[in-house]
Amino acid sequence: MRGDTYDPVRTLYRTLLVFAAVGILILGVGLFEFLYFEPPGQTTGATAHIVGVYQFDPVTQKTLGPDKRTFARNQQFAAVVDWSSVPNNVTVDARWYDSFQVVVAQVGPGTPAQLANKTVVPVAVPAGLKYNLPGQYIFVIERMSGGVPVEVLARRIVLVVRT
């Protein structure tokens, strides 16, 4: 069954190679996507200062209590940003991501001067829900370039516990 005779295993092998080529193409597109949203060499050295993450009263629109890393699902919370810590010549925004990596609150984009009166960034409960989702919430202050966030200037992770 070797030599010049037709061997169907070779056909299967070639088919597999074609599929593998498609697979490499897909992974290549994935790598391109990753590099587009995580472009290398974007570190400017700039940093931002997150004052803290506090319990938030939606009625008074004010934070209360100490800086915390853990919240209950029924607690509202907000990050407080010191925009003066960010260089004025950069465009930035601040976002909260919930445990499903969905943006649940956002301020900006704009220059630190434009965002100066938006120091409190409260988390919004997802539409249709009564409570925050449990899990890890990420708050980031991002430097924008071409409408795309390219560098994280500051980051805080808080945990929303189930009970």
Added chain:
Amino acid sequence: MSAVSPPGAANPRPRARPARYGVALVVAVVVVLVLIASSILDFVYVDTIPGRASLYGLLAVALVALGTYIGVRAFDRDAAQRRRHLIRASVLLGLALLLWLLMSDVFVFTESAGPWVASACALACLPTTAFGLFVVRRLDRNEKEPWRLVLVAAAWGAIVATSMVIWGESLWDAFAVRTLVPGLGLDASTAFSAGVLEELAKGVAVLLLFLVMRNEFDDVVDGIVYGAAVGLGFNFMESIAYMTNLYAVFAPEGSGTLAAGFQWYARQVLGLFFGHATYTALIGAGIGVARQLPNPRQKVIAIISGFVIAIAAHFSWDAWLAFFPIESSVFGLVEVHLRTLIMTGPFTFAVIALLVSGLRYEGQALVGQFRNEVREGTGAILPHEIAILTSPWQRLRQRMHALGRGGLVAYVSLASLQTAQLDLAMERWHRERQEIETPLEAEDALRRRIIALRQSAAL
């Protein structure tokens, strides 16, 4: 030795163990080292529920590995001591199961939704997964894989692969969320993590079967069957994890059961064959093609190709799911199905194409070997049996006829005869292709067994 005494297998191993056992040993040692290292690192640095689970689950994983090895060995070569080996394997697997359930209940499922919800989710997933395994095993219409290996494959997917993945992904996730810009880049990173780690963890099972159980790993069809079985096992455990987690998330909102039920439908009905089963079947297809390639370089390329396609298929689902948003309306139900069909359908179609080609080729080869055997006049295959042996429906009809005529004993005798005849044809096929490393005497022993079985089946 009586004429009825069967050989240990259709093609028993030669005395000198081939090099692939050394490769299998290295792979197994690497797997164990990865499990130990990542679990300890995870426990030390991540200190979350998976972190604790990783450390406490190590013993269960070790017991599963040992029990599986002894169980497979019992069937594979030590027929005289089979019972003793099987008891040992059962005890070890039972202990491992208890440990695993204890660990997973306490630290993973119970923590999120409680033991009753976890049990309900597991019970809901059992029949669908069993159905999946039944269908997958029946795909090999010419020579079905033994249940013990199909179940071992599924158990690896459910227990060993998920354990490896929990640890690896926890570490990757912990690193990524602290260093990357959240958004599509982080999504892509997570998708790479899932694609690479999960497919490697699942694929190792198929690779080990290929290296160690060569008697039961004939071609691309077998690879697809084993791969899909591993994927179904993985999907089983992942479904339980997602169902319990989402139940816990949405129960306070009053929609916990609905969320868990949707996950069950998406993963155990709609995605039963489309998701993990498809991905790991692609790995199995690569390894199955490698099984029949003569050139070592091509073998390696085929195996890598299977992994690449599987990783790409998995990656594309995880990374680009967000590009197919689902509306919260009735049309959303249609969209869910369309999304699965569009995103995973092409890969499932690729598996089906390889499977159909493999089955056709395997069928043609077996017919040729049946004819050759008849021509040689050994008496192992009779001329009128060729048409029956090449058709699963005719084989079943003949067995049912035997059942009606002589009861269960007659059915089992005939089934053994048919299996042995198919084994013989498969053995001849591999020998003709020079894919076998066993002595020719094994074939003669098999012929003697077939003749004895035919006499006992009174045909």
